[in-house]
Amino acid sequence: MRIVMSGSTGFIGSYLQKIFAEKGWTTRSLKRQDVTGDGSALREKISQADVVINLAGAPIAARWTEAYKKELYTSRVSVTDMIVRSMSGLERKPAVFISACGVGIYPSGGTWTENDTVRAQDFLGHLAQSWEQAALKAEAFGVRTVVFRFGVVLGRGGGALAKMLPIFKLGLGGIIGSGEQAFSWVHIGDLGHAHCRAIQDDSLRGVYNLTAPYPITNTDLTRALARSLRRPALLPVPAFVLKLLYGEGATVLLDGQSVVPKRLLDAGFHFEFERIHDALADLSR
Numbered sequence: 001m002r003i004v005m006s007g008s009t010g011f012i013g014s015y016l017q018k019i020f021a022e023k024g025w026t027t028r029s030l031k032r033q034d035v036t037g038d039g040s041a042l043r044e045k046i047s048q049a050d051v052v053i054n055l056a057g058a059p060i061a062a063r064w065t066e067a068y069k070k071e072l073y074t075s076r077v078s079v080t081d082m083i084v085r086s087m088s089g090l091e092r093k094p095a096v097f098i099s100a101c102g103v104g105i106y107p108s109g110g111t112w113t114e115n116d117t118v119r120a121q122d123f124l125g126h127l128a129q130s131w132e133q134a135a136l137k138a139e140a141f142g143v144r145t146v147v148f149r150f151g152v153v154l155g156r157g158g159g160a161l162a163k164m165l166p167i168f169k170l171g172l173g174g175i176i177g178s179g180e181q182a183f184s185w186v187h188i189g190d191l192g193h194a195h196c197r198a199i200q201d202d203s204l205r206g207v208y209n210l211t212a213p214y215p216i217t218n219t220d221l222t223r224a225l226a227r228s229l230r231r232p233a234l235l236p237v238p239a240f241v242l243k244l245l246y247g248e249g250a251t252v253l254l255d256g257q258s259v260v261p262k263r264l265l266d267a268g269f270h271f272e273f274e275r276i277h278d279a280l281a282d283l284s285r
Helices: 011-022 040-048 066-088 123-141 157-170 190-198 218-228 239-254 262-268 277-285
Strands: 002-006 027-030 051-054 094-101 143-148 152-155 185-187 206-210
Touching: 002 011, 002 157, 002 190, 011 152, 011 157, 011 190, 027 040, 027 143, 040 066, 040 218, 051 066, 066 123, 094 190, 123 143, 123 206, 123 239, 152 157, 152 190, 152 277, 157 218, 185 190, 185 277, 190 206, 206 262, 218 277
Parallel strands: 002 027, 002 051, 051 094, 094 143, 143 206, 152 185
Antiparallel strands: none
């Protein structure tokens, strides 16, 4: 299996490369220079691929200046659009295109599945919608397309947990804002298995929530992490502090979406880590 991947050097991409290698699959990276210029380098790489995986995107957890909002859009929507247009012109197209998106496409409040058509009307919601629409255009060119709406990915050595663990191990962790905001998450092992399933199972196509079946709140996460580390978590982070640090970008931490992976469950996908306690017990060792 020959895989071409954007965002391959990031936390998620590095993990996927490792598990693909264990299967004997080869991964070729799409670099920044491949998605600029006339696109010839991009077409050359994709023309050799059985699978294209798109994980490109500047970090969401940052201060959203107007310039950075443009970077968030370009690194997601524009890059995805260029990848899809490159595939469209190939005589030999990849068998499957897998693209990331995020649960920020849903509004706060309620619990959402893929059947729900309500969309968040803030910047993050509009960004996710544009990103997803760009990816799904690949279907029109005859490429089976899977879009995974990621929850917060929990894994060793990177992502949200890498930022949280040192603080909690010192006993300095605490609830963020009200603590009532939803927190939809997925263990990186389950994320890897879902990608392997999407590559190998031709029946998977369209949009899938890639989150554990049981969403929680920030308070639940805080308590579970403190319990797994046997540390207190008594220092809350007030909302105004995050707003001072991140401005509009604080909504990523202060708002949240409660999301259920209905389509994956209906397809018989088994989550090894359904509950946050089991995931943290595995990852905080």
